[in-house]
Amino acid sequence: MLQDKITQYTAEINAFSTSNADELEQFRIKFLGTKGIIKDIFDEFKAVSPEEKRTLGKVLNEFKQLAEARYQSLKEETEVAVSSKDSGLDLTLPGEGFDVGSRHPLALVRREIIEIFSKLGFVVAEGPEIEDDWHNFSALNFPEEHPARDMQDTFFIKKGGEKGDIALRTHTSSVQVRMMEHGKPPFRAIMPGRVYRNEAISARAHCFFHQIEGLYVDENVSFADLKQTLFYFVQELYGEGTKVRFRPSYFPFTEPSAEMDISCTICKGAGCPMCKYSGWVEILGCGMVDPNVLENCGIDSKKYSGFAFGMGIERIANLKYEIKDLRFFSENDARFLKQYKTSLI
Numbered sequence: 001m002l003q004d005k006i007t008q009y010t011a012e013i014n015a016f017s018t019s020n021a022d023e024l025e026q027f028r029i030k031f032l033g034t035k036g037i038i039k040d041i042f043d044e045f046k047a048v049s050p051e052e053k054r055t056l057g058k059v060l061n062e063f064k065q066l067a068e069a070r071y072q073s074l075k076e077e078t079e080v081a082v083s084s085k086d087s088g089l090d091l092t093l094p095g096e097g098f099d100v101g102s103r104h105p106l107a108l109v110r111r112e113i114i115e116i117f118s119k120l121g122f123v124v125a126e127g128p129e130i131e132d133d134w135h136n137f138s139a140l141n142f143p144e145e146h147p148a149r150d151m152q153d154t155f156f157i158k159k160g161g162e163k164g165d166i167a168l169r170t171h172t173s174s175v176q177v178r179m180m181e182h183g184k185p186p187f188r189a190i191m192p193g194r195v196y197r198n199e200a201i202s203a204r205a206h207c208f209f210h211q212i213e214g215l216y217v218d219e220n221v222s223f224a225d226l227k228q229t230l231f232y233f234v235q236e237l238y239g240e241g242t243k244v245r246f247r248p249s250y251f252p253f254t255e256p257s258a259e260m261d262i263s264c265t266i267c268k269g270a271g272c273p274m275c276k277y278s279g280w281v282e283i284l285g286c287g288m289v290d291p292n293v294l295e296n297c298g299i300d301s302k303k304y305s306g307f308a309f310g311m312g313i314e315r316i317a318n319l320k321y322e323i324k325d326l327r328f329f330s331e332n333d334a335r336f337l338k339q340y341k342t343s344l345i
């Protein structure tokens with residue numbers, strides 16, 4: 001009997017809530033008042049048998065504590081509500097949302113690329129944006145006065161210097177050289193970074209952009225390894241079934257060299273403005289590291305071979321998000337940037 005009452009009142013107390021002082025006072029009188037329920041129950045308790053007293057005593061005390069604790073906590077809440085209303089503040093009003101910002105689309109794409117290559121054991125390496133001629137050109141097999149240097153219009157900063165003219169790096173291939181100079185094979189790294197070229201700014205060209213370079217050097221590395229690595233990358237990035245093709249090309253630092261195209265991610269090969277109705281888009285340059293480059297970096301080219309590749313992050317992002325004008329990436333227009341909300345931090 002008494003146990004049943006306690007169970008029922010416990011449920012009532014737990015369910016009770018208010019921030020109104022009058023209602024709370026009613027609650028106090030009902031349960032904790034001098035003629036209240038707790039008083040009644042304690043009176044009834046006096047009449048129960050001694051065995052029952054032992055078990056019920058504890059239950060009863062807990063019940064009393066519950067009623068008191070509930071009263072105290074509601075009292076505090078009520079006081080806050082009252083005092084904040086007095087001061088003109090109502091802390092019970094709902095809060096205002098705030099803008100959490102978003103990741104830059106280039107940062108999102110860079111991270112995705114890094115994640116894919118890290119599954120293949122590639123680590124991330126970085127190098128300086130202000131480079132000397134040796135690291136940006138000479139060590140990469142660009143001969144002095146060779147027209148290949150014109151492939152990349154350079155911003156020169158200073159003439160002369162121990163390792164040649166100082167310039168803003170024109171590509172992240174310079175980081176390959178730094179990595180190989182300072183370590184021992186095997187090397188397996190990707191190197192993201194900003195690069196600069198002296199070009200007129202338009203929808204399709206900019207004086208700075210971003211690249212990711214890749215380098216893999218070990219014994220017996222072959223062109224087949226290069227193809228399989230890049231094939232895997234493309235399937236991961238653009239989905240299974242994306243086709244790749246390699247076209248012969250020229251870079252001073254690789255031999256043989258190739259450019260890799262993928263089947264157009266927008267029209268799936270049917271033909272659209274993005275792929276200029278060819279069904280294919282070029283996404284990167286690659287090749288087997290020229291033995292001269294290995295030797296320039298102090299690596300035995302008889303023992304080691306390697307492959308390298310380099311891609312523009314803007315280009316990859318364009319294909320992913322169909323961004324038609326390169327200038328959007330650097331204009332910091334919040335209307336553009338906030339479209340790339342992501343749950344990834």
Ligand code: DAH
Pocket residue numbers: 170171172173213214251254284285286287308309310311
């Ligand atoms: N450095 C080249 C560029 O900026 C891209 C590139 C091509 C990097 C082929 C490579 C490579 O490592 O093997 O256009």
